[in-house]
Amino acid sequence: MNTWELLSLALVAAVVGMFSGPLAALKRPIRSCNFVVFVEVVDRMNSSMAPALTVLLPAAFLSLCLSILMTLGGFSKLFFLNMAALLLFSSALLVTIVFEVPLIRRIATWPTSLTVPDGWQVVRKRWLWIHFVRVAFGFASLTLLLVASGFQAFEALRR
Numbered sequence: 001m002n003t004w005e006l007l008s009l010a011l012v013a014a015v016v017g018m019f020s021g022p023l024a025a026l027k028r029p030i031r032s033c034n035f036v037v038f039v040e041v042v043d044r045m046n047s048s049m050a051p052a053l054t055v056l057l058p059a060a061f062l063s064l065c066l067s068i069l070m071t072l073g074g075f076s077k078l079f080f081l082n083m084a085a086l087l088l089f090s091s092a093l094l095v096t097i098v099f100e101v102p103l104i105r106r107i108a109t110w111p112t113s114l115t116v117p118d119g120w121q122v123v124r125k126r127w128l129w130i131h132f133v134r135v136a137f138g139f140a141s142l143t144l145l146l147v148a149s150g151f152q153a154f155e156a157l158r159r
Contacts, residue, residue, distance in 0.1 A: 011060035092137035
């Protein structure tokens with residue numbers, strides 16, 4: 001396993017951990033919380049996680065691209081597994097940029113001390129669903145990277 005593949009694996013694992021940790025911890029409580037708690041949780045998560053994800057997401061994406069370049073012309077299964085992992089990771093990145101960030105910006109405009117906006121429960125469900133989809137893409141990407149490194153280790157042992 002080369003340096004870029006190891007770095008990609010570590011960065012994608014860090015991103016998936018940041019995606020999945022809050023979802024695992026908050027999935028049940030967030031479904032039944034009131035409006036004020038929901039807005040506060042989203043605001044705190046965003047202020048805590050956004051700085052790290054702003055660095056980790058592009059770094060993981062770039063390292064995945066570099067690891068694919070390193071596997072060009074080599075072990076074809078490794079190339080295709082890394083390519084599929086990049087596509088899945090890109091899907092998680094797109095879900096974040098296209099759906100989650102605008103939704104969080106919308107939630108951030110809700111004043112918690114004034115009237116409760118109509119349909120906020122629908123937004124809460126959408127927020128949970130977006131997180132679930134993002135985690136699923138992330139885990140699938142990480143799984144493919146682990147399978148690729150397993151293939152690579154097996155090939156190295158066979159030689």
